[in-house]
């Protein structure tokens with residue numbers, strides 16, 4: 610059995626994911642349970658595969674994605690660090706070579722924007738996958754219209770990550786309705802977008818964010834119109 614299947618079938622890891630969800634649910638956080646774990650696992654794996662990494666690296670990506678939030682079962686603060694320690698012991702016990710365990714733990718321990726930096730390909734793919742998971746299904750049953758996270762997530766009807774290996778672009782496409790706004794989206798997600806840009810850079814790619822089919826983070830000069838800063842001129846006067 611592959612390490613991916615061993616982790617996926619582990620009752621212990623599943624309980625850590627469910628325990629994390631129970632804790633964050635009490636704090637009225639957005640959904641962080643099995644759905645989020647599986648979404649991040651699959652998207653991390655897909656990013657690595659599409660960019661030409663070997664199957665085993667993609668498998669490490671799946672595992673990192675699946676286990677990245679288990680530390681929320683202890684505390685929200687530094688949960689990435691705790692998740693990494695959990696993964697270390699689980700993967701070592703399953704017989705994974707230590708070098709690969711360390712790839713996974715470095716990725717997990719660096720996935721939060723407050724303390725993390727993309728440090729390897731698995732880490733970079735995990736960051737992009739995790740930060741892309743904004744969707745109305747993540748709003749718990751206790752939807753609070755006065756809470757910005759609930760409003761923004763509830764407004765997102767659809768999200769998807771597209772990889773173009775030839776052009777080396779990773780595009781996150783989000784479709785929002787009027788429950789919230791692009792301004793509110795950035796109010797809570799700007800640091801996540803910045804981190805995704807850094808992560809894509811480590812993978813030799815450009816990260817593009819589209820909201821309702823409008824490119825948000827990579828402005829280009831309109832045809833025939835020169836950018837005021839094109840020739841090193843920083844003055845707008």
Ligand SMILES: [Fe+2]
Pocket residue numbers: 677678688689720721
């Ligand atoms: Fe997290």
Ligand SMILES: [Fe+2]
Pocket residue numbers: 645649677678739
């Ligand atoms: Fe997460």
